[in-house]
Amino acid sequence: MSSSKTVLITGASTGIGATYAARFAQRGHDLVLVARDKGRLDALAAKLREAHNVNVDVIQADLTQTSDLNRVETRLRDDAAIGILVNNAGAAQSGSFIEQSTDSVAQLVTLNTTALVRLASAIAPRLAQAGDGAIINIGSVVGLAPEFGMTVYGATKAFVLFLSQGMSLELTPKGVYVQAVLPAATRTEIWDRAGIDINTLSEIMEVGDLVDAALVGFDRREPVTIPPLQDAARWDDLQGARQGLLAQIKQSQVAERYTAKA
Numbered sequence: 063m064s065s066s067k068t069v070l071i072t073g074a075s076t077g078i079g080a081t082y083a084a085r086f087a088q089r090g091h092d093l094v095l096v097a098r099d100k101g102r103l104d105a106l107a108a109k110l111r112e113a114h115n116v117n118v119d120v121i122q123a124d125l126t127q128t129s130d131l132n133r134v135e136t137r138l139r140d141d142a143a144i145g146i147l148v149n150n151a152g153a154a155q156s157g158s159f160i161e162q163s164t165d166s167v168a169q170l171v172t173l174n175t176t177a178l179v180r181l182a183s184a185i186a187p188r189l190a191q192a193g194d195g196a197i198i199n200i201g202s203v204v205g206l207a208p209e210f211g212m213t214v215y216g217a218t219k220a221f222v223l224f225l226s227q228g229m230s231l232e233l234t235p236k237g238v239y240v241q242a243v244l245p246a247a248t249r250t251e252i253w254d255r256a257g258i259d260i261n262t263l264s265e266i267m268e269v270g271d272l273v274d275a276a277l278v279g280f281d282r283r284e285p286v287t288i289p290p291l292q293d294a295a296r297w298d299d300l301q302g303a304r305q306g307l308l309a310q311i312k313q314s315q316v317a318e319r320y321t322a323k324a
Contacts, residue, residue: 067145075102125177135184174218193237246290
């Protein structure tokens with residue numbers, strides 16, 4: 063990937079997004095940083111400009127607001143210099159499904175799924191036409207595990223994984239790389255905002271370690287990168303089992319266990 067590609071990063075003011083910004087700036091990429099907190103964005107942008115001599119634009123945007131989201135979409139469609147999208151903006155929420163308000167779960171879904179897919183949709187046709195570029199979607203291992211008890215958050219992250227895998231199948235032949243990154247618990251502000259005490263978590267990954275590992279997967283062009291997964295064969299086993307399940311599906315025939323016994 064040419065270092066001349068500009069990288070647009072959402073949720074860029076802190077945590078995973080800010081760390082991606084620093085790492086891509088180190089690699090010589092110009093940046094477009096998107097987040098709600100303009101003061102933090104401006105401070106990060108100034109720091110990265112000075113340290114790495116790159117151009118950094120800032121877009122203050124709340125991606126749950128249609129007008130703000132549309133501005134970012136327009137930039138992705140129209141700015142031919144942007145060749146990499148890091149879809150990182152997201153939120154979590156404390157409490158069980160029945161404790162969370164209907165409005166709050168809808169807001170979570172809007173940010174974690176609707177905004178993400180709209181931004182990917184805004185840039186993908188242009189990248190496919192150019193035959194070059196990359197889209198990084200930040201998911202979560204929670205998207206593999208309803209057992210973790212983060213029902214709505216986990217469901218949004220399952221969406222991100224499925225979307226990324228489907229996009230990868232469609233876009234890889236057109237020269238566009240799509241990567242899903244699945245962190246486990248990582249030391250970021252998402253916990254505070256969700257009302258979860260980070261100190262109650264027994265193990266947590268440092269954000270720099272997470273992003274550096276994700277970029278190893280990026281450079282290897284992995285479709286799915288799971289930095290905390292210790293045995294990569296487990297992911298291969300899951301994919302193999304899923305393919306085996308699909309082979310057992312017969313569209314026109316009800317399974318024998320569902321037919322009435324004579």
